[in-house]
Amino acid sequence: MTIKDIFMLVVTWLHAISAVTWVGGSIFYLLVLRPFSSDYENRDSTAGLNLASTFQNIVNTCIITLIATGVVLATDRLTEDGVGSPYVITLGFKAILSIWMFIQVESQRRQSRALETMQTKDPAKRLSIFTKTIQSLSGYNAIVIVGIIVLFLSDILDLLFEKSLGNG
Numbered sequence: 001m002t003i004k005d006i007f008m009l010v011v012t013w014l015h016a017i018s019a020v021t022w023v024g025g026s027i028f029y030l031l032v033l034r035p036f037s038s039d040y041e042n043r044d045s046t047a048g049l050n051l052a053s054t055f056q057n058i059v060n061t062c063i064i065t066l067i068a069t070g071v072v073l074a075t076d077r078l079t080e081d082g083v084g085s086p087y088v089i090t091l092g093f094k095a096i097l098s099i100w101m102f103i104q105v106e107s108q109r110r111q112s113r114a115l116e117t118m119q120t121k122d123p124a125k126r127l128s129i130f131t132k133t134i135q136s137l138s139g140y141n142a143i144v145i146v147g148i149i150v151l152f153l154s155d156i157l158d159l160l161f162e163k164s165l166g167n168g
């Protein structure tokens, strides 16, 4: 095993960990936390605030790691002999969906900040911070669905790459 093999192993591992943490964490919010949110509406809001900021930090770390390691992986695969156009097209599609997900995360945050400002101006419309946290996560539905598709495309890429190695 060469130094390059070990490096690529670590890069692939970091990429996969970030992917499952982000998509898995978002699925947890949608399927476990959100259905039970109404039970918590009148609770102390500190829990909701801590929850949102911890999740945001995790997502930020995952996105930075996915981009950095994704670029390294893509460069490695595309410089390999025998990689055909189905691989390149699938990778291009995956990259476009990934960029859409990254942009969506930022736009969800902006929307939730705008909602918060509106409610500060009109206290009558004020919701508990926990409810706001849960509302801001509702846009994650689309991100999670696209995330699951991106995971599937990653498996297709793996298969196409294995095949190209077999042909080479």
Ligand code: HEM
Pocket: 012, 013, 015, 016, 019, 020, 023, 066, 067, 069, 070, 071, 073, 074, 075, 077, 091, 094, 095, 098, 099, 101, 147, 148, 150, 151, 154, 155, 157, 158, 159, 161
């Ligand atoms: C900048 C965006 C991204 C690029 C350029 C990128 C690129 C790549 C490449 C080239 C591979 C190797 C595929 C192969 O086996 O030939 C890969 C694997 C993978 N990607 Fe990405 N990716 C990106 C974003 C994402 C995102 C957002 C997710 C998850 C939501 C994700 C999940 C995965 C997974 C699970 C693998 C398989 C890792 C393994 O083999 O263990 N990627 N990616």
